[in-house]
Amino acid sequence: MALRHAVLAALLDEELSGYQVTKAFAAGVANFWHALPQQVYAELAKLEKEGLVAGREVVQEGRPNKRLFRVTGEGMAELESFAATAAKPAFLREDLLVQVQAADHLDAGVLIERLTERYAFAEAKAALFEEQLRRMRGGLDEAEFLLRAASRVGPYLTCRRGRDFERANRDWCRDVTEVLRARQVAGEDA
Secondary structure, three states, rough: OOOOHHHHHHHHOOOOEEEHHHHHHOOOOOOOOOOOOHHHHHHHHHHHHHOOOOOOOOOEOOOOOEEEEEEHHHHHHHHHHHHOOOOOOOOOOOHHHHHHHHHHHHHHHHHHHHHHHHHHHHHHHHHHHHHHHHHHHHHHHHHHHHHHHHOOOOOHHHHHHHHHHHHHHHHHHHHHHHHHHOOOOOHHHH
């Protein structure tokens, strides 16, 4: 996937400024795509030049003017073409996994600290995703929302994947920490 497709997907529901697109990335798209604000702005400029998005200037009083972008018909065709191609499997590149791979040769106490930090990060991020999901559902339970909600289901499903991913990270950190602590105790008893 290229950044262009993630930006086009972020613009599907409404016209957004570059700032709003970067906020959308931070709030929702970040669970499957990371981009710096300057990358988003550069991509919007490219997409506009290629005719995949259309921008318009909005005059604001007391603040700088802003530019709003929307997906064009050509942009929708680009997304449809992207969706028609087979998705490539993602590969995980994770520093913490390299550290755990080398656990037998490292200070277990330091590694447990790293795992504890990542556990807390994953727990907090999963909670943020859960709150976003609650807001998206409104007063509906999940099954009812997924079946009948008037709003788009795609953002909900990707947010749910982000929550589940962070829960899995949290659980893995907990499990590895327990193993390392048990091995420390067993080593002390030997």
